[in-house]
Amino acid sequence: MKHHVHRYFVPDSLQNYNHLVVAGDKAASIDPFNWDLALAEAERLGVTLTEIWLTHGHGDHVAGVPKHFAGPVRGHPDTASRVNLTDPLTGGEKLAFNGCPVEVLATPGHTFDHLCFFLPRIPALIAGDTLFNAGVGNTRSGDTDTLFCSIQALRQLPGDTHLYNGHDYMPTNVRFTESIIGETATTQAWAEACTTTDESTRPVTTLAQEAELNLFLRTDDANLIKALELPDDAPEQQVFRKLRERRDQW
Ligand SMILES: [Zn+2]
DSSP states (O other), X not given: OOEEEEEEEOTTSSSBEEEEEEETTEEEEESOSOHHHHHHHHHHXXXXXXXXXXXXXXXXXXXXXXXXXXXXXXXXXXXXXXXXXXXXXXXXXXXXXXXXXXXXXXXXXXXXXXXXXXXXXXXXXXXXXXXXXXXXXXXXXXXXXXXXXXXXXXXXXXXXXXXEESBOOHHHHHHHHHHHHOOXXXXXXXXXXXXXXXXXXOOOOBHHHHHHHOGGGOTTOHHHHHHTTOOTTOOHHHHHHHHHHHHHHO
């Protein structure tokens, strides 16, 4: 059965991206911000929404979950206070969505209820607010050291994995990257890609591309450690923490 991820930008949101995981004639709606929009996208693709998957409980990720839905609503138990969750997940589960294998990953840090969905056959990662283009989620309602551990786990996924995250932060995060390490061939290429695209046409990166661009995946990079004015032998966790602080203050 053929499957793929359909990304669409949500107008009048906090720059949110929503996704449909399409498998044959069925689709799962991830973090719907607006249910009518999810239905319209499904109709455009000629598929039926049969499941809802939630990465975490922040309002802008659950706003569109309908009160009554015939299929499973999957997410972390701590997300259940905000929605009518039917199928709790805590990470480590392997699902098959209409023939499409799905691995549920516990990725706390941005929030403590955060899950990512890895689709190994595509391969694709539905990353919610954990890993962004050239950035990571904030930790205002989570914990930075916990997020560091989750990011290390995501670094182990195959490099050709396509990264689908919850917001279009690429232009801002590329500018932040340059504020830390200056312009490089890599940052210039992505800055250029931002100027020739908009929210709807922004490129979908791979984890290999993020490993080049994303400073939060480069916490062992000597140039970065120097730019942050940390000792040469600073542990990666400390580099990550400092980088998150700088992004919060930026
Ligand atoms: Zn969030």
